[in-house]
Amino acid sequence: MTARDTILGRVRQGVGKDDFAQRKAAAQGLLAARSRGPQPVLSGGLVDRFRVKAESLSSTVEAVPDLRAAPAAVARYVAAQHLPPEIVMTPDVASLEWAASGVRGVARAAHDVDRVGVTACFCAVAETGTLMLLSGPDSPATVSLLPETHIALVDTACIVATMEDAFALLRAERGEIPRAINFISGPSRTGDIEQTIVLGAHGPCRVHLILIGAPS
Amino acid sequence: MTAAAKHSQAMHFQARAGEKVRNPVLQRALQKAKPLFVGKRAKGMAALADDALDFETLRTACEAIRNRTLADLDVWLDIFEERAKATGAEVLWARDGEEVGRLVVEIARRHGVTKATKSKSMLSEEAHLNEALAEAGIRPVETDLGEYIVQLAGEAPSHIIAPAVHKTIEEVEALFAREHGRPIETRTSADIPDMTREAREVLRQHFLTAEMGISGANFLIAETGTAALVTNEGNGRMVTTLPKVHVVVTGIEKIVPTFEDFATLMRMLPRSATGQSISNYVSLLTGTKREGDHDGPEKTVFILVDNGRAGLLGSPYQDMLRCIRCGACMNHCPVYFSLGGHAYGWVYPGPMGSVLTPLYTGIENALDLPHASTGCNQCGSVCPVRIPLPRLMHRLREEQVERGLRPWSERLALKAWAWLAGRPALYRWMTRRAVRYLNWLADDDGRIRILGMAPGWTAGRDLPVASGRTFNELYKARKRA
Ligand code: SF4
Numbered sequence: 001m002t003a004r005d006t007i008l009g010r011v012r013q014g015v016g017k018d019d020f021a022q023r024k025a026a027a028q029g030l031l032a033a034r035s036r037g038p039q040p041v042l043s044g045g046l047v048d049r050f051r052v053k054a055e056s057l058s059s060t061v062e063a064v065p066d067l068r069a070a071p072a073a074v075a076r077y078v079a080a081q082h083l084p085p086e087i088v089m090t091p092d093v094a095s096l097e098w099a100a101s102g103v104r105g106v107a108r109a110a111h112d113v114d115r116v117g118v119t120a121c122f123c124a125v126a127e128t129g130t131l132m133l134l135s136g137p138d139s140p141a142t143v144s145l146l147p148e149t150h151i152a153l154v155d156t157a158c159i160v161a162t163m164e165d166a167f168a169l170l171r172a173e174r175g176e177i178p179r180a181i182n183f184i185s186g187p188s189r190t191g192d193i194e195q196t197i198v199l200g201a202h203g204p205c206r207v208h209l210i211l212i213g214a215p216s
Numbered sequence: 217m218t219a220a221a222k223h224s225q226a227m228h229f230q231a232r233a234g235e236k237v238r239n240p241v242l243q244r245a246l247q248k249a250k251p252l253f254v255g256k257r258a259k260g261m262a263a264l265a266d267d268a269l270d271f272e273t274l275r276t277a278c279e280a281i282r283n284r285t286l287a288d289l290d291v292w293l294d295i296f297e298e299r300a301k302a303t304g305a306e307v308l309w310a311r312d313g314e315e316v317g318r319l320v321v322e323i324a325r326r327h328g329v330t331k332a333t334k335s336k337s338m339l340s341e342e343a344h345l346n347e348a349l350a351e352a353g354i355r356p357v358e359t360d361l362g363e364y365i366v367q368l369a370g371e372a373p374s375h376i377i378a379p380a381v382h383k384t385i386e387e388v389e390a391l392f393a394r395e396h397g398r399p400i401e402t403r404t405s406a407d408i409p410d411m412t413r414e415a416r417e418v419l420r421q422h423f424l425t426a427e428m429g430i431s432g433a434n435f436l437i438a439e440t441g442t443a444a445l446v447t448n449e450g451n452g453r454m455v456t457t458l459p460k461v462h463v464v465v466t467g468i469e470k471i472v473p474t475f476e477d478f479a480t481l482m483r484m485l486p487r488s489a490t491g492q493s494i495s496n497y498v499s500l501l502t503g504t505k506r507e508g509d510h511d512g513p514e515k516t517v518f519i520l521v522d523n524g525r526a527g528l529l530g531s532p533y534q535d536m537l538r539c540i541r542c543g544a545c546m547n548h549c550p551v552y553f554s555l556g557g558h559a560y561g562w563v564y565p566g567p568m569g570s571v572l573t574p575l576y577t578g579i580e581n582a583l584d585l586p587h588a589s590t591g592c593n594q595c596g597s598v599c600p601v602r603i604p605l606p607r608l609m610h611r612l613r614e615e616q617v618e619r620g621l622r623p624w625s626e627r628l629a630l631k632a633w634a635w636l637a638g639r640p641a642l643y644r645w646m647t648r649r650a651v652r653y654l655n656w657l658a659d660d661d662g663r664i665r666i667l668g669m670a671p672g673w674t675a676g677r678d679l680p681v682a683s684g685r686t687f688n689e690l691y692k693a694r695k696r697a
Pocket of ligand 1 (some may be wrong): 375440488538540541542543544545546568598599600601602603
């Protein structure tokens with residue numbers, strides 16, 4: 001008997017029911033229903049909530065009026081952090097006017113030597129101050145992972161209340177889910193040496209958010 | 217003897233416990249950690265009120281999700297397998313730890329793997345996967361900082377979410393100096409960022425060069441055949457993004473039906489573990505690298521492991537399968553914080569380990585663990601999926617008695633007591649004598665410093681003396697009044 005058959009046999013015995021086909025149909029019904037658990041009630045506006053939470057997770061935030069202002073904001077941040085004005089970016093933000101901002105950008109997957117990675121995000125979750133990034137040809141996952149500094153452009157129109165809302169948006173806008181959905185909440189951290197929290201364990205040690213379309 | 221039992225040291229619990237209590241370095245590390253764990257969780261749970269949520273409501277929902285899955289686990293496994301395969305992933309099954317090792321080595325050989333980076337997986341500890349890989353000439357590199365530290369020390373993790381909680385900064389420094397080929401320096405907590413940086417740089421090179429990434433899964437989502445991975449360090453993302461092969465090793469009980477169910481559980485898992493409202497990285501991984509993708513594995517394999525889990529279904533211990541491995545039970549356990557995790561002798565420490573170790577390695581191979589409890593139910597009251605841990609430990613003790621596994625002295629004592637309890641007059645007379653005797657042993661402060669017939673019991677503590685009269689005497693006096 002294969003391992004599969006042995007294990008599933010044991011599981012079926014433990015479950016103690018037969019009517020497999022009927023139960024499978026019921027399970028599929030449950031999947032289709034997508035019912036939600038207890039939902040949080042967020043007080044105040046989504047943008048404010050997102051911002052407060054993101055900052056509490058050690059991200060920094062700058063608000064700009066529109067997308068055209070983003071490259072200059074990136075340039076300002078990079079200069080303020082004394083980082084080289086060279087960025088790797090996801091192709092989905094490559095069409096912005098980078099040349100005039102003074103940063104030199106290249107759109108591709110990130111390499112180990114890249115110091116600054118700039119990405120967009122599919123949406124953001126206000127409840128926890130979290131970014132939702134989808135992997136894809138226009139948004140390689142490495143750009144938000146390998147460089148020490150991750151700058152994300154967050155359109156305020158794409159801020160939803162909860163993770164459940166983010167999933168609903170994903171289903172509505174994309175037919176198929178991507179290989180990787182990455183929820184990012186601030187810089188990478190560890191507390192494994194004497195429970196002392198250190199930022200920048202394996203991923204970025206700085207996460208800077210440029211909020212687009214918010215009053216600053 | 218099961219494969220798991222071979223590696224278990226749980227039978228030596230008492231001896232190991234004694235050692236641990238007398239180890240000042242360990243005690244220092246533990247005393248430092250406990251208030252942090254407890255305080256952070258309490259704060260995280262309290263903050264739920266800001267969003268009109270609360271712990272009890274959420275844990276009822278989490279308990280229901282886990283129960284619903286377990287009640288039809290055969291169906292959910294079938295759906296998961298079907299949908300994971302449809303995304304291009306391979307789904308394999310392993311009856312026990314040895315089979316996990318065989319399968320992973322086989323996959324590694326097929327893809328010419330010489331090095332595998334690993335994100336924390338307790339199941340890989342159950343399976344002794346690192347040993348199996350090393351024997352096959354494949355280098356396993358643990359990449360969670362805590363796991364990296366215990367791997368350098370040649371030890372096992374002592375906590376399921378903070379594997380190196382038992383290590384002091386001096387011990388970590390000595391390990392890093394040795395592994396990274398530099399002299400030992402004097403370190404204070406101000407140096408922890410530098411030490412973390414040093415490990416980051418070493419491990420980054422491993423991430424970039426390993427051909428295989430091995431991870432666990434915090435959950436498997438049936439709806440889409442997806443693995444959910446929750447980490448703070450980002451190592452989970454590294455091992456599932458950079459290598460060309462990704463192997464997910466996880467237990468068959470880890471399934472949840474939908475993304476919505478996952479979202480509900482995520483309100484509880486990080487809060488219960490570290491008090492965080494969310495972990496830094498939550499990755500939902502489905503299938504392999506798609507057309508046009510720049511990164512991601514070309515090959516994704518799920519290994520769904522039984523190793524004793526199926527046997528718990530339909531048993532008095534089924535509730536234990538709800539466990540989401542948050543660590544809250546050990547973080548609130550007075551026994552755990554007196555001994556640390558290694559005393560428990562197998563993969564899982566603390567209250568959940570005291571239940572799982574006997575169940576997965578054989579009740580007869582871990583006789584002390586279900587007794588390693590004060591019965592305070594702190595664990596049960598913080599468990600985010602409402603597992604009645606003390607009741608399960610109690611049930612295991614009953615089973616030890618039913619199967620005649622208790623020592624002869626205890627069995628004899630219980631028989632004697634039963635005989636006595638069946639003779640009320642004699643019982644009253646005896647207990648009266650016993651209470652007077654205890655009173656006579658006590659000093660002026662009402663404390664017994666050396667218990668006559670069981671001096672070991674008072675070796676490290678005093679026994680407060682009883683009132684001087686038996687319950688029967690008090691009851692009678694009260695009825696008269
Ligand atoms: S038994 Fe409960 S508290 Fe303990 S690790 Fe499992 S889920 Fe967490």
